[in-house]
Amino acid sequence: MGVARPRVGVAVLTMGDRMPELLALLDSVARQDEPAARIVVVGNGCALPGLPDGVVGVELTQNLGVSGGRNVAWQRLREFGDVDVLVDLDDDGLLVDADVVRRTADLYETGTGAGAGAGRRGGARLGIVGFRIADETGRTQRRHVPRLRAADPMRRGPVTTFLGGGHALSMEMLERTGGWPDAFFFTHEETDLAWRALDAGWDILYEPQLVLQHPKTSPARHAVYYRMTARNRVWLARRRLPAPLVPVYLGVWIALTVARTRSAAGLRAWFGGFAEGLRTDAGPRRPMRWRTVARMTRLGRPPIV
Known part of the structure; x- marks a missing residue:
């Protein structure tokens, strides 16, 4: 059949x-x-x-x-x-x-x-x-x-x-x-x-x-965008990345955010969310295997950016 x-x-x-x-x-x-x-x-x-x-x-x-x-x-x-x-x-x-x-x-x-x-x-x-x-x-x-x-x-x-x-x-x-x-x-x-x-x-x-x-929009139209995007990015790294990649991933995104964000209020909210992500429970930690890191790298986007 x-x-x-x-x-x-x-x-x-x-x-x-x-x-x-x-x-x-x-x-x-x-x-x-x-x-x-x-x-x-x-x-x-x-x-x-x-x-x-x-x-x-x-x-x-x-x-x-x-x-x-x-x-x-x-x-x-x-x-x-x-x-x-x-x-x-x-x-x-x-x-x-x-x-x-x-x-x-x-x-x-x-x-x-x-x-x-x-x-x-x-x-x-x-x-x-x-x-x-x-x-x-x-x-x-x-x-x-x-x-x-x-x-x-x-x-x-x-x-x-x-x-x-x-x-x-x-x-x-x-x-x-x-x-x-x-x-x-x-x-x-x-x-x-x-x-x-x-x-x-x-x-x-x-x-x-x-x-x-879909209508053309910006994700930052949502009031909670800056805080949640930072908090959840930290949670994502803590939950899913092998330990050596966690500081690399977060460091890359700190640099990108500072370079891209033109709003002082947005940056304050982002760093507040980043701190929240570090101090709160991120949920169960189940990091991906290194062969998955290699696979993502072959596909053009290693999990550091």
Whole structure:
């Protein structure tokens, strides 16, 4: 017998303040030429009035953040038992093409990302597919290309991380890696999951033909961005890096942050978050293997930057 066609479920988080955008996104999901097996919307501390037929709503009494909310969506899809691949989409995004679900299922049906590296290592599987994020003009910001050499956003291939706004995750991979890091709340949760997936032998593919249209924004628009990005970066290093790389990674990011940040208030918040990351519990420490460090280096992004 052949491999069964993967069943794709869609999950969306919302805080209830983008209902027109959310409904437009859900309409674009409904117009896919291969229907999603399930669609779940999680209200992160908000009510969910007027969802379309067939969309399952989960209303949380408090905002659990990106990590916690996505874990709720994942667990809800697990309960149905008929989803093999989970597609997460930002609530202000839009699927401009009608073939995203079908092409995602195609990728997972083959089991590899057509060059993602499984054949070379014998046994690695496709765990994560990162979508391309483009604004209304079709342009992709440099920060949205998940590699250091970001000149060409259309270059497809294996990478070491992915974007939170639009991506696909193997349900089996989530089971084996443990899902999203709840405590992170917001920022760097994708990197924590990506590093665990790579260390467990899964592949991450950047597929620019899978597009989520998203308004052009800056991550610093969120008031807590500077503090949380610093705190979570420290936690990430303490949780996932071999001991010799922890000071290297943190030192590189101190230098980059000082060089890039133009806001004095932002820098104060960043260093406050950095100190918080050092003095608070980072969670269980399970550092990646050195062969994973070598693999990430071959892929063009060693875990020091």
